[in-house]
Amino acid sequence: MDTSFLFATKVEKQPQDKLLDAALILFSEKGYRDTTVLDIVAYARVSKTTFYNFYKTKEELLAHLFETLLEEVLAMIKLAAQRETVITEKAYAGIKRYVEICVREHEVARLLLVSSVGISDAIEELRKQAYDRFALFIFETVRTELGFTDSASDEEIYLFSQAMVGAINQVVIQQVLLSKKQIKIDYVARFLNRIVVGSYMFLLAEQIPLVTE
Incomplete structure (x- = not known):
């Protein structure tokens, strides 16, 4: 998408964006399994026919939403860096x-890190791809x-990168999504x-040698 639907301030959104917005909120609040297609179209104020013009199933909508959110979050992180x-x-x-995105957009963080867990093999593959990216x-x-990375192989650096992603996400889950206390974004980030x-x-x-003979 050319512009972010999630953080857009447009008053008039296209029907597909309305479906994505509705799914994000409902999947976060009610859970994926307890949300029906009728719930989504009612919240989005579009017809059931409109839904099936874009998606064959609720899972297909979730997959599109997940990929869209991932693209937006990654783009924002890369731009900041x-x-x-x-x-x-x-x-x-x-x-x-x-951390800012996860604190201010709880629905996004919850969908990417928690509520999409264990839904299906296809969604788990998307979660793995997100982790890898x-x-x-x-x-x-x-x-x-x-x-000056001669002292570390590509394999070691990639293993390090995976470990850091896991550690950061676990902190976000525990401190942002599961804790009721307000966190200091700058403190946690530093x-x-x-x-x-x-x-x-x-x-x-x-x-700390990571690869042994």
């Missing part, structure tokens, strides 16, 4: 933007921004950034 010139600040900016972004940032940068520095220095 690209604005910085120092690698440590790039990591911090990207992490902070991600976040890890690939970290991997590519490290390989592009740092030229703490996670220290973990990411510190772990990577250990990897470069070969103080």
Whole structure:
């Protein structure tokens, strides 16, 4: 999509965007399994025929919504990181933007990280691809921004990237989605950034060997 439907301020939205908006809210509030196609079209104020003009099933709608949200979130994280010139600040900016989105757009974070779990093999594959794309972004940032990576192989850096994505997402789930207390975005982002940068520095220095003969 050329423009973000999620963060758009347009008063008049297209029927498909209305369906995506309705699905995001209902899947988050009621859960995917307890939300029917009739619920979605009623909330979106479109006809059932309109729904089936775009999607064959509720799961197909979920898949499109998941992919759309992922594209938007990744684009925002990358943009935040690209604005910085120092690698440590790039990591911090990207992490902070991600935490901000999850705090301010609970429905998005809940759908991507929690409520889409275990729905079907197809959706699980989408979740895996999302995880891999976040890890690939970290991997590519490290390989592009740092030229002195001889002490760490591509395999080690990618394993590191996967581990960091897992750690960041787990903190978001526990501190943002499951906790009722208000978090300090900057504090959490800086703490996670220290973990990411510190772990990577250990990897470069070969103080923690990841691959053994």
